[in-house]
């Protein structure tokens with residue numbers, strides 16, 4: 246069992262070099278607390294940037310820094326100031342952050358930023374490789390490191406990787422504007438498990454994967470070559486006990502023990518009894534909606550002037566990313582707004598807004614939470630928003646009102662808060678009034694629900710849930726191995742092949758012998774395939790059938806001169822040894838006249854789809870349509886056809902991006918079973934990728950070796966990953982004579 250490696254942009258350690266002396270203090274953020282059990286208490290390692298640039302690190306102190314970090318189970322990635330500029334302030338915070346928070350107008354697409362982002366992600370991946378092993382479990386965090394999973398996967402194909410995104414994943418319409426969108430998705434898909442705060446972010450991500458990479462997605466599984474990637478939501482919690490205890494300690498402090506801020510807040514309450522304190526705490530970031538909140542506050546005071554002098558808004562804006570121009574502009578905007586409103590509305594005894602632009606020590610933060618009556622959080626977009634949860638955890642007497650934006654991930658779990666749309670000033674003014682006037686019993690009832698939920702789903706549970714899901718995936722994979730064609734299983738099959746007196750093989754074509762092509766007519770066989778099929782079909786005592794849903798004309802062109810045995814249109818037609826196709830089943834096709842116009846109307850309404858007309862069946866192909874739209878139309882068509890057909894003679898087959906209407910008594914299972922019954926075969930083999938091949942897997946005898954191409958659910962005994970592996974398998978047969 247390997248160790249767990251956590252990887253994030255910043256290490257959970259504050260490094261300082263002052264007058265040549267190094268200090269390393271563990272930081273106590275939510276993430277560090279949540280991961281304590283997988284990091285420091287377990288056999289873990291945390292890799293990240295130390296916060297010191299290469300230029301700021303005297304080379305003679307390198308080893309001292311390394312050993313201080315090693316004592317805390319940490320290891321550093323060294324970044325120079327150009328890298329920080331392009332990777333952190335550039336691509337991460339001038340491209341991804343605004344784009345993922347729906348601020349398209351602030352999003353900058355700079356090739357230099359992207360190049361640096363790639364290089365720095367590679368540095369992080371290299372650090373994992375240098376410090377770990379393939380049997381370690383790796384958990385990558387957040388939007389700064391989206392390419393790391395695939396970079397690690399390339400070196401260690403079997404490693405277990407989880408990724409968690411702490412910010413929203415935007416809708417496809419937004420995400421697709423990014424020039425490097427495919428690379429970013431492919432980077433993330435190096436993971437085994439990808440976690441988001443909410444189901445909506447998960448849904449947006451899956452939609453982008455389907456539409457931009459054209460991958461198959463079933464529920465929350467993504468099928469990529471030989472791997473299944475799971476996507477799930479894990480709403481992050483807080484260290485509830487820490488906030489609850491700190492609030493109790495704050496309440497217990499008396500006299501000189503009280504912090505400055507506590508004393509000031511107490512004085513305010515004494516001098517103005519009955520007034521309400523409204524607090525808001527955020528990093529100074531445009532996504533947090535601070536300017537809008539200030540405007541909404543002014544709107545409220547004008548709409549309900551009776552509250553002037555009765556309420557005060559305290560804004561704590563923590564400095565953040567001040568190298569990014571947008572943040573400097575925002576700072577100026579807020580300074581001016583606060584100045585203007587205070588200038589216009591203040592009285593001798595009352596200032597409407599107290600504004601702090603700084604970071605406070607933890608205990609001051611708690612005092613601010615506990616002294617306030619209302620928390621008012623209005624992000625325009627926020628992955629989760631932990632401040633909302635922290636405010637509730639500090640309400641030890643269960644009083645207090647939380648007003649929270651619907652646009653925060655936490656709103657999904659905090660239904661008992663007063664939820665608002667931050668763009669709706671009217672609603673916010675009324676909600677503030679409601680909060681100010683809310684009776685104690687109602688506050689207590691709401692907070693009791695909220696607290697119970699936050700206590701239960703705290704940050705440790707969040708981390709353990711994620712790690713549990715990641716480790717489970719490995720277990721699931723292990724339990725699936727019986728189905729995978731391992732080298733040993735292949736040896737056994739080869740032995741049976743070699744020793745059998747009579748062999749029978751059924752080989753599906755599309756998706757099995759050949760990969761899919763946008764235009765099915767272009768997916769013609771290549772020379773290597775012809776050579777392989779020639780060898781096998783010429784082997785003694787071997788009957789090889791190509792078995793396909795395709796029309797007989799195409800197969801006549803491709804394979805008749807080769808004299809392969811063929812069954813086409815799922816079993817309507819058969820050709821042996823180069824003879825003309827004959828009907829295998831007596832089928833009627835009158836129904837086709839009725840069904841064709843229906844399919845045509847779906848083609849008209851579904852760009853990219855088309856009809857394939859065969860002698861006794863009609864197929865509607867939708868591989869080249871927009872995937873979401875195509876699936877929706879397929880469901881619709883299924884419903885229409887089912888109600889139209891209404892008898893058992895005709896059936897609908899849902900294949901791989903194709904829906905086929907055909908006679909019910911015709912399928913690959915029935916056809917292959919009929920061939921099997923003609924002679925006494927000792928070795929029977931069937932391989933196919935599609936739902937229509939399942940009929941063969943079901944109807945052939947138990948002793949048959951049945952192989953599914955792909956990882957989807959199947960009745961076959963074994964699976965292989967894709968057409969490339971099928972070829973390898975057949976090459977093996979070809980050598981066995």
Ligand code: GDG
Nearest residue numbers: 411481528563603604605606607610627628629630631632
């Ligand atoms: C990102 C996502 C997601 C704030 N001021 C002070 C201070 N804080 C602490 C709070 C809280 C944290 O900072 C802020 O967390 P948020 O969740 O509110 O927001 P982001 O920083 O934007 O975090 C966000 C989060 O990642 C986790 O996945 O929820 O959506 O944007 O813990 O307490 N702490 C101290 N002094 C302050 O002045 N000590």
